[in-house]
Amino acid sequence: MSTSISDPDHPELGDSDPGALVDPSQTVLSGRNLIKTYGRVIGLDGVNIDLFPGEVLAVIGDNGAGKSTLIKALTGALTPDSGQVFLDGREVHFRSPQDARAAGIETVYQTLAVAPALDISANMFLGRERRRPGVLGSVFRMLDKKGMKADAGRSMANLGIATVQNMDQAVETLSGGQRQAVAVARAATFASKFVVLDEPTAALGVKETRQVLNLISQIKERGLPVILISHNMPNVFEVADRIHIARLGGSAGVITPQSHTPTEAVAIMTGATTLQRG
Numbered sequence: 353m354s355t356s357i358s359d360p361d362h363p364e365l366g367d368s369d370p371g372a373l374v375d376p377s378q379t380v381l382s383g384r385n386l387i388k389t390y391g392r393v394i395g396l397d398g399v400n401i402d403l404f405p406g407e408v409l410a411v412i413g414d415n416g417a418g419k420s421t422l423i424k425a426l427t428g429a430l431t432p433d434s435g436q437v438f439l440d441g442r443e444v445h446f447r448s449p450q451d452a453r454a455a456g457i458e459t460v461y462q463t464l465a466v467a468p469a470l471d472i473s474a475n476m477f478l479g480r481e482r483r484r485p486g487v488l489g490s491v492f493r494m495l496d497k498k499g500m501k502a503d504a505g506r507s508m509a510n511l512g513i514a515t516v517q518n519m520d521q522a523v524e525t526l527s528g529g530q531r532q533a534v535a536v537a538r539a540a541t542f543a544s545k546f547v548v549l550d551e552p553t554a555a556l557g558v559k560e561t562r563q564v565l566n567l568i569s570q571i572k573e574r575g576l577p578v579i580l581i582s583h584n585m586p587n588v589f590e591v592a593d594r595i596h597i598a599r600l601g602g603s604a605g606v607i608t609p610q611s612h613t614p615t616e617a618v619a620i621m622t623g624a625t626t627l628q629r630g
């Protein structure tokens with residue numbers, strides 16, 4: 353079932369097939385034969401996917417190709433009808449996104465989940481608030497706001513989000529890009545296995561998009577792999593190591609920015625061209 357690129361235009365690829373399936377013991381995450389149907393609509397049609405240590409894996413595909421469904425099936429937001437998910441070579445059965453978070457996977461879903469009225473550090477620690485040490489925390493249930501703010505500020509600074517001046521600022525007063533940056537920073541701060549970003553730049557301007565792309569590069573520099581779902585070919589070709597092409601609930605193959613041009617990627621994505629199957 354492997355997809356090989358024996359494209360005569362790209363003889364330099366030789367035998368190195370970026371989509372060749374490997375044993376899940378060699379990957380951070382693997383999905384095998386994932387199937388999900390919504391009534392008569394096929395969301396996932398036996399999809400295989402691998403995420404390797406330290407890489408940025410882009411997932412591209414037309415609207416309705418099954419990108420979000422794939423991500424949800426890998427991160428506990430939905431249970432596939434059948435198929436397997438492996439984390440660090442061991443099969444996992446996430447029943448909720450909280451299960452996946454507990455296992456070290458942070459996902460920024462397409463519908464952005466920030467709490468607009470809360471400030472930046474409260475958003476960073478949403479769902480995992482820290483109590484103050486000693487009886488103040490254990491008996492009086494007091495939150496360690498100072499500590500959380502300091503840590504949130506540090507991780508925002510580490511990630512180079514220099515434009516956020518004040519950690520007390522409510523998230524609703526931030527620009528779209530800054531909100532997205534908070535969501536991505538939160539994911540980067542708490543993930544220990546990998547980060548998933550579903551269309552993180554779809555609603556952003558040029559400058560804000562640049563900020564999120566910088567964040568992705570920094571997450572990668574810290575050694576965490578990233579799955580980036582995106583429509584934006586220039587962005588994908590800039591940051592991705594490999595590109596998984598989703599199509600009609602299935603997979604049209606895996607390419608790299610070196611093996612194919614953005615135009616070729618779009619052609620494969622739309623079905624105008626097919627990758628040779630070996």
Ligand SMILES: Nc1ncnc2c1ncn2[C@@H]1O[C@H](COP(=O)(O)OP(=O)(O)O)[C@@H](O)[C@H]1O
Nearest residue numbers: 390393394395414415416417418419420421422
């Ligand atoms: N909750 C749902 N109920 C019914 N159909 C759905 C649901 N979620 C997704 N689908 C369908 O599954 C297919 C894949 O959707 P999706 O994964 O959201 O695609 P993408 O993220 O690539 O745009 C589409 O045909 C979509 O309409």
Ligand SMILES: [Mg+2]
Nearest residue numbers: 419420421462
């Ligand atoms: Mg989607």
